[in-house]
Amino acid sequence: MDPIFQVERVGKSYKNAKVSEKVLHDVTFGVERGEIVAILGPSGCGKSTLLNLLGGFERPDEGTVLFEGKPVDGPSRNCVMIFQQYGLLPWRTVRKNVEIGLERTGLTAGERRRRAEEYIERVGLSDRIDHFPHQLSGGMQQRVALARALAVRPKVLLMDEPFGALDTFNRYALQNELLRLQESEKQTVVLVTHDIDEAVFLADRILVMVSGPGRIRREIRIPDYKPRDRGSPQFQHYRKVIYDLFHLSGQEIQTEFAI
Numbered sequence: 001m002d003p004i005f006q007v008e009r010v011g012k013s014y015k016n017a018k019v020s021e022k023v024l025h026d027v028t029f030g031v032e033r034g035e036i037v038a039i040l041g042p043s044g045c046g047k048s049t050l051l052n053l054l055g056g057f058e059r060p061d062e063g064t065v066l067f068e069g070k071p072v073d074g075p076s077r078n079c080v081m082i083f084q085q086y087g088l089l090p091w092r093t094v095r096k097n098v099e100i101g102l103e104r105t106g107l108t109a110g111e112r113r114r115r116a117e118e119y120i121e122r123v124g125l126s127d128r129i130d131h132f133p134h135q136l137s138g139g140m141q142q143r144v145a146l147a148r149a150l151a152v153r154p155k156v157l158l159m160d161e162p163f164g165a166l167d168t169f170n171r172y173a174l175q176n177e178l179l180r181l182q183e184s185e186k187q188t189v190v191l192v193t194h195d196i197d198e199a200v201f202l203a204d205r206i207l208v209m210v211s212g213p214g215r216i217r218r219e220i221r222i223p224d225y226k227p228r229d230r231g232s233p234q235f236q237h238y239r240k241v242i243y244d245l246f247h248l249s250g251q252e253i254q255t256e257f258a259i
């Protein structure tokens with residue numbers, strides 16, 4: 001066991017129009033190095049807030065968030081966030097968009113250039129390297145965002161519904177791509193999604209959240225078989241487990257649920 005994140009009894013509230021709303025309550029879990037963990041739950045249950053706490057963009061009101069045993073006290077290059085809306089600079093080419101993440105890393109201009117080329121090739125976009133974002137499809141733009149994140153060689157990729165804006169075919173292609181890249185780079189990935197299929201396809205472990213206030217209801221460990229076959233009975237089995245879970249109510253919270 002080599003935990004990279006340890007989240008202990010975390011609580012978080014926000015004040016909106018002078019009313020305090022408890023967004024997360026008593027959230028505890030760990031993430032192992034090299035693991036892909038999906039945080040799955042309905043809209044508003046606090047998934048993004050949890051990801052922001054891991055990334056150091058927010059602080060907990062209660063409890064602790066540890067990264068490699070130390071409290072997270074702000075964003076760091078160890079954890080790179082990828083959002084649904086790509087976040088590319090429209091006036092920069094693919095190459096320059098990837099290089100931007102490498103500024104202030106101590107790499108020389110030549111090293112930045114080579115590193116960017118390497119990762120653009122890994123995501124299969126070498127032939128588009130001098131294109132601007134508007135000349136690319138949504139799937140290609142998200143590939144650029146992935147290359148930009150990976151080029152930093154972070155220990156952790158934090159992904160907030162990264163494929164949510166893509167059509168089904170592009171989404172599947174990017175999910176395959178992510179698994180392929182993660183297999184070689186061995187990053188830890190924490191992914192927020194409300195797409196049950198995406199969670200089952202990508203994750204080693206799924207944290208199922210419920211709202212009011214946001215908390216973890218179940219932890220589902222998916223046996224290690226990759227690449228996963230979306231049409232297999234095993235895949236359908238895990239989908240059904242989660243569908244059933246969302247139709248249940250008033251259940252005790254279980255932290256471990258192995259099938």
Ligand SMILES: Nc1ncnc2c1ncn2[C@@H]1O[C@H](COP(=O)(O)OP(=O)(O)OP(=O)(O)O)[C@@H](O)[C@H]1O
Nearest residue numbers: 014015016023042043044045046047048049050194
């Ligand atoms: N910075 C903020 N200030 C005030 N309230 C916030 C802030 N961020 C989130 N919230 C509130 O916290 C709750 C949880 O939001 P969060 O974005 O974490 O949920 P989510 O599960 O990621 O939702 P979605 O799937 O729709 O993105 C919501 O009620 C939201 O309005």
